Amino acid sequence: xxxxxxxxxxxxxxxxxxxxxxxxxxxxxxxxxxxxxxxxxxxxxxxxxxxxxxxxxxxxxxxxxxxxxxxxxxxxxxxxxxxxxxxxxxxxxxxxxxxxxxxxxxxxxxxxxxxxxxxxxxxxxxxxxxxxxxxxxxxxxxxxxxxxxxxxxxxxxxxxxxxxxxxxxxxxxxxxxxxxxxxxxxxxxxxxxxxxxxxxxxxxxxxxxxxxxxxxxxxxxxxxxxxxxxxxxxxxxxxxxxxxxxxxxxxxxxxxxxxxxxxxxxxxxxxxxxxxxxxxxxxxxxxxxxxxxxxxxxxxxxxxxxxxxxxxxxxxxxxxxxxxxxxxxxxxxxxxxxxxxxxxxxxxxxxxxxxxxxxxxxxxxxxxxxxxxxxxxxxxxxxxxxxxxxxxxxxxxxxxxxxxxxxxxxxxxxxxxxxxxxxxxxxxxxxxxxxxxxxxxxxxxxxxxxxxxxxxxxxxxxxxxxxxxxxxxxxxxxxxxxxxxxxxxxxxxxxxxxxxxxxxxxxxxxxxxxxxxxxxxxxxxxxxxxxxxxxxxxxxxxxxxxxxxxxxxxxxxxxxxxxxxxxxxxxxxxxxxxxxxxxxxxxxxxxxxxxxxxx
Amino acid sequence: xxxxxxxxxxxxxxxxxxxxxxxxxxxxxxxxxxxxxxxxxxxxxxxxxxxxxxxxxxxxxxxxxxxxxxxxxxxxxxxxxxxxxxxxxxxxxxxxxxxx
Numbered sequence: 120x121x122x123x124x125x126x127x128x129x130x131x132x133x134x135x136x137x138x139x140x141x142x143x144x145x146x147x148x149x150x151x152x153x154x155x156x157x158x159x160x161x162x163x164x165x166x167x168x169x170x171x172x173x174x175x176x177x178x179x180x181x182x183x184x185x186x187x188x189x190x191x192x193x194x195x196x197x198x199x200x201x202x203x204x205x206x207x208x209x210x211x212x213x214x215x216x217x218x219x220x221x222x223x224x225x226x227x228x229x230x231x232x233x234x235x236x237x238x239x240x241x242x243x244x245x246x247x248x249x250x251x252x253x254x255x256x257x258x259x260x261x262x263x264x265x266x267x268x269x270x271x272x273x274x275x276x277x278x279x280x281x282x283x284x285x286x287x288x289x290x291x292x293x294x295x296x297x298x299x300x301x302x303x304x305x306x307x308x309x310x311x312x313x314x315x316x317x318x319x320x321x322x323x324x325x326x327x328x329x330x331x332x333x334x335x336x337x338x339x340x341x342x343x344x345x346x347x348x349x350x351x352x353x354x355x356x357x358x359x360x361x362x363x364x365x366x367x368x369x370x371x372x373x374x375x376x377x378x379x380x381x382x383x384x385x386x387x388x389x390x391x392x393x394x395x396x397x398x399x400x401x402x403x404x405x406x407x408x409x410x411x412x413x414x415x416x417x418x419x420x421x422x423x424x425x426x427x428x429x430x431x432x433x434x435x436x437x438x439x440x441x442x443x444x445x446x447x448x449x450x451x452x453x454x455x456x457x458x459x460x461x462x463x464x465x466x467x468x469x470x471x472x473x474x475x476x477x478x479x480x481x482x483x484x485x486x487x488x489x490x491x492x493x494x495x496x497x498x499x500x501x502x503x504x505x506x507x508x509x510x511x512x513x514x515x516x517x518x519x520x521x522x523x524x525x526x527x528x529x530x531x532x533x534x535x536x537x538x539x540x541x542x543x544x545x546x547x548x549x550x551x552x553x554x555x556x557x558x559x560x561x562x563x564x565x566x567x568x569x570x571x572x573x574x575x576x577x578x579x580x581x582x583x584x585x586x587x588x589x590x591x592x593x594x595x596x597x598x599x600x601x602x603x604x605x606x607x608x609x610x611x612x613x614x615x616x617x618x619x620x621x622x623x624x625x626x627x628x629x630x631x632x633x634x635x636x637x638x639x640x641x642x643x644x645x646x647x648x649x650x651x652x653x654x655x656x657x658x659x660x661x662x663x664x665x666x667x668x669x670x671x672x673x674x675x676x677x678x679x680x681x682x683x684x685x686x687x688x689x690x691x692x693x694x695x696x697x698x699x700x701x702x703x704x705x706x707x708x709x710x711x712x713x714x715x716x717x718x
Numbered sequence: 719x720x721x722x723x724x725x726x727x728x729x730x731x732x733x734x735x736x737x738x739x740x741x742x743x744x745x746x747x748x749x750x751x752x753x754x755x756x757x758x759x760x761x762x763x764x765x766x767x768x769x770x771x772x773x774x775x776x777x778x779x780x781x782x783x784x785x786x787x788x789x790x791x792x793x794x795x796x797x798x799x800x801x802x803x804x805x806x807x808x809x810x811x812x813x814x815x816x817x818x
Contacts, residue, residue: 136738161767161799168770172738222812223782225775232771235806 126153128193134178134186134206139171146191146202153195156258163255166236167191167202169229170251174206197257199238204251213242297332297439304328305450318458322354322451329447330356330427333440337405337428340451341365341377343421350377350424362401375400377424380412387412388435402426409435413444415452422452474506474536481507481539484546486514489686490524495590495645497524498686499712500694502653509538510651510708511546517556522590525549525556526712529583530602530651532625534708537579544570545581545626559585559598560621560636567600567626567634574627581626584649588714593641598634601625603652606673608680610644610716616673616680646680646689647714653707654697667700686715719744721751728752731762731794736773745776749783757789760816764795769803781813792816 128149132142147164155163174189187207194201217234220227233240239254308325322340330338339362341350350365367378374397380387388411389396396403402410407428415422425448429436436444489497501510509531517523529545531538548566555562562585574580582602588595597605597619604620621635641647655669679692690713697709722729730748752759759780763769781791792814796804804810 140735140737140739158798158802161797162802164768165770165799165803168737168768172770172772175738219807222809223778225778226771228774228807229771232803232807 126195129190131188131190134175134189136172136175139168139175139189142191143168143171146193149193150195150200155200159255159258162236163200163202163253166233166240166253167204169233170202170204170253173211173229174204174208174249174251177208177211178206199254199256202253204253205248206251207248210242210244210249213240294437294439297437297443300332301443301446304332305446308450318455319354321454325447325451326354326356326425329444332443333427333429333436334432335427335429335436336431337407339402339426340423340448341425342423342455343381353423360404362404365401376402376410376412377426380414380424381421384414384416386414386441390435402428406430408432411436411441411444413448415448417449417452417456422456423448425451471506477507477536477539478503481543484543485512489514490516490521492522492590494716494718495588496686496715496717497526497713498690498715499710500690501708501710502694502697503708504653504706505535505708507536507539508708508710509534509542510653510710511542512649512710512712513546513549514712515550515553515556518553520591523557524588524590525559526586526588526649526714527583528602528649528651528710528712529581530653530708530710531581532579537577541570541574541579541581544573545583549585557587557589557596558636559587559596560623560634563598563600563623563626563634564632567632568630571627571630580628582652583626586647586649588641590641593645594638595641595647596636596638597621598636599623600634601628603650603655606648606650606676607639607642608646608676609642610646610680610683611642612681614642616676641716643716644680644718645714645716646676648676648693648711650711651708653709654711656707667696671696683717684715685717686713689713689715719747723751723753723756725755726757727760728756728758729760729762732765733761733763734765735768736763736766736776737768737770738772741770741772741776745779748780752780752783752787754787756784756787759784759789759791760794761791762794763797763800766797766800769800774803774807774809777809777813790814794818 128146130142130145132138143164146167147160150160150163171189171191178186190205192203192205214230217231219231233253237253238256239252241252243250243252308321308328311321326338326340330336336356337360338356339352339360340354342353343350348367348369352362352364355362365375365377367373367375367381369382373379373382376387376389376396388409390409392408396410402412405428407430409432410426410428412424412426414424425444427436427444485501486499489499491497497514499512499514501508501512503510511527511529511531513527515525515527527549529542531541531545545566548569549562552562552565555565563583566583570581581600583600584602584605585598586595586605595607599621600623604618606616606618608614608616619637619639621637623634624632650672655667655672675693675696679689682688693711693713719730720732728751733744736744748759761777761780777791777793784791793800793804794816795818796815801810801815804813804815
């Protein structure tokens with residue numbers, strides 16, 4: 120690689136004072152072209168001229184006088200400049216530390232001046248010639264100027280990056296300030312959580328604060344019934360914004376901003392000067408330059424839409440302002456949800472209270488005591504799956520004869536309050552029809568006639584079973600309206616279990632049905648079970664949701680009948696069986712009546 | 719070189735160099751123009767781009783002449799190199815430097 124040649128200059132001239140001025144000037148012109156400033160060049164001119172003057176003076180005083188030319192050689196190096204003045208005299212001694220003469224002396228200052236003006240100087244004596252060495256270090260600015268233009272470009276680039284960093288810092292500072300203001304506002308509104316008496320007032324104040332932070336001058340907050348595709352206005356920045364309900368049709372292309380944001384599930388920002396709103400868009404009432412619409416989605420559920428407009432702004436909302444808008448909108452939506460749930464809880468509490476009262480009333484209508492004779496005992500229970508039951512049972516004594524009872528069991532189709540109401544009506548009708556006490560089929564017809572209109576009007580029906588028992592005559596008369604069969608057996612293992620189910624449709628199905636009545640004798644050691652289908656249809660998780668079923672019930676009855684115990688003991692045993700199958704949750708009401716004869 | 723003379727003052731201007739090449743001739747000419755009534759010799763050095771030791775010798779010589787007639791020499795508006803040379807040789811204490 121070739122080294123770049125260092126600037127240099129050489130001039131030779133006659134050994135004469137007058138002739139020396141021009142070449143010395145030429146040296147100075149060369150230095151000026153190398154980029155040295157005027158002051159430096161002036162110092163060089165004095166020093167070089169002094170050196171030349173010395174050489175000329177000594178050549179004139181030499182024996183014989185020397186008239187050989189004098190030469191000046193200049194070398195410009197990166198760190199210093201070096202000048203050599205060549206003379207051909209005998210030379211002279213170069214003083215190391217010359218001093219100044221007396222002030223009024225007219226001579227003797229030349230060498231002193233050279234050493235003061237230069238950083239280094241020396242006089243090198245040779246055989247045929249001598250050299251006066253003058254050296255001066257270069258100034259920093261000169262070194263920098265001699266550098267590549269690339270450094271200047273780098274500096275300019277760094278300055279530009281610094282300017283960009285300053286702008287970014289300023290932007291971040293503004294964003295942080297905005298975030299602080301938003302957080303401060305949210306904390307302030309957060310203190311009102313759980314204390315709201317007027318949610319509408321809360322919403323108005325929160326949205327006004329939001330508009331202030333966003334430097335917006337109009338807004339509308341709407342709640343949404345997504346399944347009905349309808350938006351209802353909840354709060355606006357001005358009462359003059361009479362924005363009515365808005366419906367939209369899914370699947371159609373949306374031109375209005377609010378449905379557009381809802382369908383796309385994301386914000387819509389519109390510069391109305393570039394793209395005016397449709398005349399049918401309710402937000403056209405804003406008359407704003409920039410409008411931003413934000414769909415409020417909590418979880419997967421659309422709660423509402425918040426639209427904000429700025430009429431005086433020349434730029435859209437910043438990302439910081441948009442973040443604030445989202446935060447405030449979500450906060451307000453959560454507040455609305457909380458208030459709604461609180462109202463639901465209060466309402467649920469009221470309903471629960473009323474249901475509890477209804478259950479208590481219903482329980483009070485059930486038999487509180489079971490009649491007993493010397494030989495026969497009765498027991499029964501109604502286990503409800505809900506607060507109130509659609510199952511019903513009753514034991515009605517004959518007013519004059521304790522050995523005569525009418526056993527009633529019924530199951531109203533459906534659950535809850537409607538079923539329990541009909542169960543109560545059924546009970547009342549049975550108890551009011553005492554003249555048919557011994558005629559269960561006739562009683563069933565009368566009840567069907569009385570309840571048919573009401574039951575058919577709501578598409579409900581009742582299955583029921585009436586069993587008139589005469590313990591003295593040891594007979595039972597049974598009528599059935601679509602109900603589970605009555606099970607009858609005795610204590611003796613040889614006696615089969617009879618499943619008795621006289622013909623008859625459920626109540627409320629046909630206006631004037633026929634009800635069969637069956638009369639049977641009670642076997643010795645009688646065991647009788649009346650039950651609702653909730654018992655055989657209960658399932659167990661232990662065997663893959665298998666039904667308890669008729670067979671298992673019969674199997675239980677088969678084993679239990681052998682035990683010599685009162686009806687209450689049978690009840691405990693049956694409840695144990697049911698509990699093993701019910702698990703933690705009861706799917707349907709379970710009701711039963713047990714009649715047991717003991718010796 | 720230009721001269722301007724009044725009763726008490728003599729002013730010299732137009733000097734661009736004061737070196738060994740012209741120091742002698744300048745000294746002789748100025749000395750010839752100095753009259754006994756002159757109290758002040760103003761030398762305008764605003765255009766001097768080089769002042770070497772020979773030039774200093776001339777200034778000192780003229781200073782001696784003026785001192786003999788109780789006068790003084792004033793260096794008017796010296797250029798930076800003139801001021802630098804006078805200071806490093808400490809002649810700024812001998813010769814009055816004036817800026818107008």
